[in-house]
Amino acid sequence: MMSEPHIVIVGGGFSGTAVAIHLLREATSPVRISVIEPREHLGQGVAYSATDPAHRINVPAARMQLAGDEDGAFDRWYRRYGDFPQDPFAQQPDGSVYPQRGAFGRYVEAAFIDVAKAHGNRVAHLQxxxxxxxxxxxxxxxxxxLRADSVVLAVSHPPPRLPVAVRALAHHAQVIANPWQAQALSAIPPDGRVAIMGTALSMADVVASLVRQGHRGEVMAFSRHGLLSRPNAPTNLPKWPGDYLTGTLRQRLRQIRADIVRANAAGLPWQVVLDAVRQQGQDIWQRMSAGEKRQFQRHLRRFWDVHRYRIAPQGAQAIADKRRAGTFRHFAARLRTLGAQSPGLRLNLILRGGKSHQETVDYLVLTTGPDHTDLIASQPFLHALQQAGLIRPDPLGMGIEVDISSQASPQIWVAGPAARGRFGELMGLPQVADHAQQVAQNVLETLGCRQLVLS
Incomplete structure (x- = not known):
């Protein structure tokens, strides 16, 4: 009698836990599953293990759920089982809810526990x-x-690369290189002057955290291009019918801009057009040439990210409140040097356009985002797989190279953002949720544990 195939999932954040759930839901013959995740709870990972109540999901709860679940599944779960009654800031005037980020992690873990009950000791979480x-x-x-018939890499985002100008003071008490550590911002006094390096979603989280703890001092945020993440539009808007699958990159960009003008004339915000682009994002990416992908990475990625990954209303409100009070400003600049001076820090900046500029602050907080180009080197296990010839970086430096099935080699699969070099749009829900389901199906079909459905 043949033994049951053993599938090992490395990483138990959202992607890894979602893969495990779909493996259990869709297997037509028994499989054993081991999820290697050092955290106590599955489904959380970097994104959804946040404990600061100021950190919220950045899309309405009604748009977040596991693939295959009914629309609004998480919203209903949150209102019934989550901390909705104890969170007066979750609900917005239009009725949508933006829960604290950890709530979604608890929802995913609950779904895993529910489906795993029927499989007994075939499912293990190795902490x-x-x-x-x-x-x-x-x-x-x-x-x-552990011997595995299939390995699914659902690895975490790599840590940010420490900017060269900061490295000499990386351990300075007033340089906060990892604002996600518990109590990382607690030492900042209410009237402290704070510089934030980075102007996207993580910056908004830091500002929201500071406001929650009563900060009233000045906050200045800077990045090379000074682009802020945009706000969400009201819910229940009609879908935009645009088709962006054909044409060159330049032609698509021209069409998107024209459609935004048309949407505005129809009384609709630009978000409906960008949402239509996002829904076609993976197909668009795979139709682009290698040269167009590099061009997009070099010139357009930063603009796409700030329009695609939007700020939760609560975070946008925190920034607006500080701006109204005259204690928030942002600008485009790069950090040339960082110096320590009693009692704070001196930032020597080069403004966009080349002009030198100096700022003196009490604290510097880094929110420069994960460095995907160093993903494999950042984790010993991935480095070992590379040495064994089982994985390699993708050509665009976005993660791990995979084929259209998200396979890196015959035994190794990749789920989640590490596969975005192939799929492009693979950082937010629902694309990550759909991808996790597809990876689970591909693994099961390869192992002969799921009937292949022919279209």
């Missing part, structure tokens, strides 16, 4: 790390050796 690959076995941080 450790994958650290090496030896003779076809995964080696964990406790010395455990």
């Amino acid at each position: 450790e790390r994958a650290v090496d690959w030896q003779a076809g076995h995964i080696v964990t941080s406790t010395g455990r050796r």
Whole structure:
């Protein structure tokens, strides 16, 4: 009698837990699943393990759920089982809710627990790390050796690369390189002058956290282009009918701009057009030439990101309140040097256009985002897989190279943002949720544990 196939998922954040859920839901014959995740709870990862109540999901709860679930599944769960009654700031005037970020992680974990009950000891959460690959076995941080028929890499975002100008003062008490650590901002006094390096979603989270803890001092945010993430539009707007699958990159860009003008003339915000582009994003990306992809990365990615990944209303309100009080400003600049001076820090900046500029602050907070170009080098297990010839960086430096099935090699699959070099639009829901389901289906079909559905 053949043993049951063993599938090991490395990473138990949203992507890894969603893959596990779909493996269990869709397997037509028994499989064993091990999820390697050092956190106590599955489904949370970097994004949804946030404990600061100021950190919220940045789309309405009604648009977030696992693939295959009914629309609004998380919204209904949150109103019934979440902390909705205790969170007076969650609901917006249009009736939509933007929960604290950890609530979605708890929803995903609850879904995993529910589906795993029927599978007993075939499902294991190993609260450790994958650290090496030896003779076809995964080696964990406790010395455990696991043989797997299939390995799904659902790895976390890599840490930000420390800017060169900051490295000499990386351990200075007033340089906060990781604002996501518990109590990382608690030492900042209410009247402290704060500089934030980075102007996108993470910056908004930091401002929201500061406002929550009663900060009233000046906050200045800067980045090379000074672009702020945009706000969400009201819910229940009609879908925009645009088709962006054909044409060159330049022609698509021209069409998108023209459609935004047409939408505005019809009384609709630009967000409806960008949402239509997002829904076609993976197909658009895969139709682009390698040269167009590089061009997009070099010139358009920053603009796409600030329009695609929008600020939760509560975060936007925190920035608006500080701006109204005259204690928030942002601008385009790069950091040339950072110096320590009693009692604070001196930032020597080069403004957009080349002019030198100096700022003196009490604290510098880094929100420059994950460095996907160093993903494989940042994790020993991934480095070991690369040394074994099982994975390699994708040509655009966005993560791990995979084929159209999200396979890096015959035994190795990649779920989540690390596969975005192939799929492009793979950082937010619902694309990540759909991708997790597809990876689970592909793994099961390869193992002969799911009937192939022919279209």
